[in-house]
Amino acid sequence: MKKLMAFIGNYKIFLGLSIVLAAVTVILQLYIPILFGDAIDEVVAAHQVNFPEMWFYLKRIVFFTLVSALSAWIMNLINNRMTYRIVRDLRSQAIRHIQVLPLSYLDQHSSGDIVSRVIADTDILSDGLLLGFTQLFSGIVTIIVTLFFMFSKNVWITLLVICLTPLSFFVAKFISGRSFKMFQKQSETRGKQTALIDEMIGNQKVVKAFGYEEKASERFAEINKDLQKYSQQAVFYSSLTNPSTRFVNNVIYAGVALVGAFMIPGGALTVGGLSVLLSYANQYMKPFNDISSVITEMQNALACAGRIFALLEEKEESADPAGTIDTVTGNVTIDDVAFSYDKEKKLIENFNLDVQPGMRVAIVGPTGCGKTTFINLLMRFYDVDAGKICIDGKPIDELSRHALRSCFGMVLQDTWIKQGTVRDNISFGKPDATEEEIINAAKEAHSWEFIKRLPKGLDTVLSEDSISQGQKQLLCITRVMLCLPPMLILDEATSSIDTRTELQVQEAFDKLMQGRTSFVVAHRLSTIRNASLILVMKDGKIIEQGRHEELLEKKGFYYNLYNSQFQAS
Structure with a gap:
């Protein structure tokens, strides 16, 4: 991530705009439940509804919903542009770096593996970055703003939510630590597979001349089987993250509903206030769910980024002096x-x-x-x-x-x-x-x-x-x-x-x-x-x-x- 940040830093303006728009989107989305709660509280009793005030809140809800949707749309456009430019820069630098690598590196690495790093791995990285930008900015702002609004409504229920939050982190960390290793192996094996395909197709006449088709198929089947195994294990482990964190989130949601229901009769909380807190409890946990749902893509992307940076960090050939020969005699x-x-x-x-x-x-x-x-x-x-x-x-x-x-x-x-x-x-x-x-x-x-x-x-x-x-x-x-x-x-x-x-x-x-x-x-x-x-x-x-x-x-x-x-x- 630190190495990737060097490339992301080239687009600070895009990055700043994306964060601002994420903040606007999230703040408005989180302000809307307060308006809904206020509208609900205008229903005082049977046949006692303050319709002018309620319509006032409903109009504001529609307006803020439209502004929030527009901000989210522009933020996604910016994230798309930023992501694909970062990937363009990575590919350009990779190609330039390949030009200055010593022949010893190119001799020791198959062309298929190098092509896989520059093409396939950067594609996977772009998918992970796109999801990462969208979820990361929105998620961080959502967590901060939700806690602020929740504290303004009820301190004790907010503290309950904060105390139960680490359960999601422990579950996600336990699972993701195992899936990341599988994604690394998956990326390495994919490079081997690309190298074999490149070798067999590029030398098809030699393969046929020596009757190597069956052996080539066996080699491919063996690598393909390894790729299937690592891919299945990576997806299996990472897919456990989302349902596990959702289970923890549902426990937190139920806890807020139960505690809030007991507070209403004593007047410590209104029905509208509870509906706001329940909405916020759901909104607060949503970033953890979103982040856990894209852990598969992010870990796969980081594993691919590791292979790209391994190529970029390969030592260049020795320095090229500026010496020239004006007239060559040939001695x-x-x-x-x-x-x-x-x-x-x-x-x-x-x-x-x-x-x-x-x-x-x-x-x-x-x-x-x-x-x-x-x-x-x-x-x-x-x-x-x-x-x-x-x-x-x-x-x-x-x-x-x-x-x-x-x-x-x-x-x-x-x-x-x-x-x-x-x-x-x-x-x-x-x-x-x-x-x-x-x-x-x-x-x-x-x-x-x-x-x-x-x-x-x-x-x-x-x-x-x-x-x-x-x-x-x-x-x-x-x-x-x-x-x-x-x-x-x-x-x-x-x-x-x-x-x-x-x-x-x-x-x-x-x-x-x-x-x-x-x-x-x-x-x-x-x-x-x-x-x-x-x-x-x-x-x-x-x-x-x-x-x-x-x-x-x-x-x-x-x-x-x-x-x-x-x-x-």
Whole structure:
């Protein structure tokens, strides 16, 4: 609640208006029973009714009822606006925070769980806030004003009501303490369920290819069963609150009626006065009933708020300095670098490398040896544990991430297409590119042939599944051709392209790499014969380095790796 108040505090004017209108609504609602009591007391005896006075009170009742209803309506409008703006702010901050979270967090948490926090949990929080605002403001004012009016009518009956009130608190506290734990588990399990659904639907082809449908259904059924269990227990416990507090309230109501009835014959209380006190006893307990009735929503909302704030409080990636590079020549120096994802399991140690401008560096080695990790460190997706990486003599941790990453053009094995036109996807790194520049880049990357066959050419709207994997990769290559970055990183950049197109694209890459420092991660060793330097990695270390012919002459690890691909010949 304290964390939530920081967001609520941004809307102090709305909050103040809501409290004022709640006060007006409640005071008028509580003043109306006094008018009813006064009207009743105008009935003095049989055939002795003071009609002028009674009609005076009845007219005032109608007027105050209308004003109270209008105030309640405006208060609800304000509460709606305040609630949805708070949720908007939470979602906006969550999205901005996700942009600055380190990749390690995103790697360790499923996208489905993160989406669940930003979408589903904030929706549930908004429902709880809406009910909470409406009931909280009205309830507090109702309790205070009711006690004031009751004291003005009869002190002893008011003290009786106050003495019996804690029974409702004890009952509600006992039950709500148990239901809150269930709502926390319910929220966590819902996140797991969303993550599984996202995983299974997003990878449906893999699921079908490996006959995983039944296993996926079993996993879903197990999580769904847990969600059902926690939801039922949470609702069961929380639903006990309302009838339990109502029972206590009815006992209090009966006590007021009984004590009041004994006071009337002695003249300590009138019939109208008793009717007012009974009405107030009911009004006084109503906020406790209302609050207990929304405990389910409030506890569910607070459990979801806990997950949202857990995301917002995740540590951001390290500070981004303002350093820049004016002219990039492409000299890359790696000095005694060490890094591991899990600090208990060492990966890269004592990594040293000096790359001169214009060199074409190929990185090869078995799966898991650290090739892609090296690229991640070079782009500063992860920070090194020890040592330093320099570009043109400047340590990369002294450069802004934008300045660093604008030095590189990347084509990865994993392609990425956003929802938008072909033009949008190609000009992603250069939004101000002209149509001529885009077409020339597409021709260089050999993607123009399939682009011009699309229904609307460059203006065709693409989705993730609207073109083939090879076409996606060609578009990714086109992006780099358009940007013409000072340095290149190619991680199996032609893995999804047919052999003929691959040869054409390789020619385009050869032109592009001339005079540019390039890092090529390759599994097909035939594509890197012309590299200036080949780094052979194993277990996070460079075990061999040199040109293709030199490494073959050594007849070491690279020799065996290279020949293993041509055993058939």
